[in-house]
Amino acid sequence: MKLTVVGGGSTYTPELVDGFARLRDTLPIEELVLMDPAQDRLELVGGLARRIFTRQDHTGRITTTDNLDEAVDGADAVLLQLRVGGQAARQQDETWPLECGCVGQETTGAGGLAKALRTVPVVLDIADRVRRTNPHAWIIDFTNPVGIVTRALLRAGHKAVGLCNVAIGLQRKFAALLSVAPCEIHLDHVGLNHLTWETAVRLGGPEGEDVLPQLLGEHGDRIAADLRLPRPLLDTLGVVPSYYLRYYYAHDEVVRELRTKPSRAAEVAAMERELLALYADPALDEKPELLAGRGGAFYSEAAVDLAAALLGGGGTPYQVVNTYNRGTLPFLPDDAVIEVQAAVGAKGATPLPVHPVDPLYAGLMADVTAYEHLALEAALNGGRDRVFRALLSHPLIGQYAYAETLTDRLIAHNREHLAWA
Structure with missing residues (x-):
């Protein structure tokens, strides 16, 4: 089995490689290709990756x-984890929206649209080259914004599934609180990428007992603190929103906070410099503890599980992924990309039936789905008017004066990445 990671020079990659090494019985990789245009980073990360395999007696x-063409030739699966423009572009995404009084974040709001505009054309070019080389290869997208990028891939006819680590992180957290194995926890996870709610937490599988009321009753304070949302809000909702919902439920509070501290991009850039210095040490043969602060917790486990299921070798039968709606949520178009539990196998991902969704969540999902449609149109076809329409439609923006200013700033800060600008 050959697996290729595009963006293999990322400081995330040792987390992924560690998972491949530990879970080799689930996903028996014979060749792992790390592809990245940044040769200096790639050699550091590749060296550590080889040492991790050696330490754990992996023969791959x-x-x-x-x-790229060499990397994907003959690959059974291609995992995308790239960042067009690097941390410098992320720094911009997190800065100029704040100047307009809007959340500055790399996947949500105006910053998320900027990332989509930079990313979608690049990802589609990569996918086209994968299809020319090996039309049977699966593409697993971990590149944000996952929902928009996955929708672009599926719309172009690629064999693609989107992946996010939010659900697996919550599964592990709930399992620890309940003192059970993670495999015993099945989440009724519903929404769009970075816009999701856990409406039930079941023991044993899709039909298991819902212990979410118990979780909120016994551990509500801790869960609320992790989400940085008030406990009474969780009690009122009766569900657990993802931490990205804080950008919606506490927008103005978040903007005030973000204006008073260094950006996450600056923190990550500093951390990456430290990580790369550690990776250069030839004695290091395991992922360093510092990597846990980089983000992407349990990413490797989710990626191994998904790849194994798609390639027909195993994996758990139900996984939270991003795929076409196809009637699962009747209030959204069939070609919307949703993030839900799905049965995953060699033919792809089939969403499990979803219980009726409260209008409180369904309305926001519908609004953001409309934005994602307009965002993809802007990414595929360009033009200031399309960018403006996408921004105006976003629930975190929604006012024409904000949308006008944000449109001009987005284009100004991203001109080198926009062929039409």
């Missing part, structure tokens, strides 16, 4: 290359 071969 790890190769590095900056040649």
Whole structure:
């Protein structure tokens, strides 16, 4: 089995490689290719990756290359984890929206749209080259904004599934609170990427007992603190929203906070410099503890599980993924990309039936789905008017004066990445 990671020079990659090494019985990789145009980073990450495999007695071969066609040739699956423009572009995404009084975040709001505009054309070019080389390969997208990017891939006819680590992180957290194994926890996870709610927490599987009321009753304070939302709000909702919902439920509070501290992009850039210095140490043969602060917790487990299921070798039968709606949520278009529990196998992902969704969540999902449709149109076809329409439609913006200013700033800060600008 050959698996290729595009964006293999990311400081995330040792987390992924560690999972491949530990879970080799689930996903028996013979060749792992790390592809990245940044050769200096790639060699550091590739060296550590090989040492991790050696330490854990994995017999697979790890190769590095900056040649995309060579990297994907013969691959069974291609995992995308790229960042167009790097941390410098992320810094901009998190800064200029704040100047207009809007949340500055790399996947949500105006910053998220900027990332989508930069990313979608690049990802589609990569996917086209994968299809020319190996039309049977699966594409697993971890590149944000996952919902929009996955929708672009599926719309273009690619064999693609989107992946996010929010659900697996909550599964692990709830399992620890309940003192059970993570495999015993099945989430009724519903929404769009970075716009999700846990409407039930079931023991044993999709038909298991819902212990969410118990979780909120016994551990509500801790869960609320982790989400940085008031406990009474969780009690009122009766569900657990993802931490991204704080941008919606406490928008003005978040904007005030973000204006008073360094950006997350600046923190990550500093952390990456430290990580790369650690990776350069030839004695290091395991992922360092510092990597836990980089984000992407349990990413490797989710990626292994998904790849194994798609390639027909195993994996758990039900997984939270991003895929076409196809009537699962009747209030959304069939071609909307939703994030829900799905049965995953060699033919792809089939969403499980979803219980009726409270209008409180359904309305916001519908609004953001409309935005994602307009965002994809802007990413595919360009034009100031399309960017403006997408921004005006976003629930975190929604006023024409904000949308006008944000449109001009988005284009000004991203001109080098926009072929039409």
